[in-house]
């Protein structure tokens with residue numbers, strides 16, 4: 100299973116990610132695209148690392164995630180921050196959302212790499228298209244094919260902190276373009292460490308594959324940016340941002 104016990108240490112292990120910079124980047128995209136964004140639907144919102152600050156900035160935002168545990172953490176953070184955000188526990192492959200004419204749909208930090216079938220991705224994009232207003236904006240990023248096949252691929256990563264350690268072993272299936280990620284976590288509990296494991300599967304998509312699906316769905320004005328810049332993504336970009344309009 101994915102993002103069960105991991106949910107409760109996710110934020111600690113992501114403490115090297117600059118979510119403030121991420122929010123600035125998203126707001127700069129919105130400015131450049133010249134759209135008025137008041138409401139946002141965020142897919143695969145996780146523990147609300149973007150959802151909550153965006154809500155604090157005044158956006159009317161709803162976060163959707165398949166993991167109840169990730170949403171539990173997000174809701175707890177909202178309680179602590181005294182902010183009201185609607186979170187829905189849904190699989191974005193079976194999106195059940197009936198508020199239309201949205202200004203913006205967002206999916207950040209490689210949520211779509213968890214969608215393993217191209218047909219499923221097509222279906223999600225079609226639903227997003229239906230939900231957006233005319234000229235509404237769709238912003239998402241993926242871990243690039245380059246990153247998945249060259250950096251993550253058949254590699255092992257790990258960290259050994261005072262209270263948490265993990266081993267992250269990856270296996271890349273070149274035929275299916277899927278990386279199996281075997282994660283073992285060790286959490287300090289007094290004198291000893293408790294171990295738990297999760298296996299995640301992420302698909303490597305080429306930019307062209309994604310572009311074809313977006314165009315086929317009807318999106319236009321599509322931009323493909325590299326790594327938090329406004330430069331066209333290239334062969335060696337690791338995080339690729341797609342920005343398009345209905």
Ligand SMILES: C[S@@+](CC[C@H](N)C(=O)[O-])C[C@H]1O[C@@H](n2cnc3c(N)ncnc32)[C@H](O)[C@@H]1O
Nearest residue numbers: 102143144145148164165166190191207208213
């Ligand atoms: C890497 S985390 C990113 C979380 C958050 N966007 C962030 O920036 O921290 C990926 C998230 O995708 C969610 N996810 C994976 N498959 C999903 C699906 N089919 N529907 C909804 N959420 C999904 C996971 O539960 C997890 O919270």
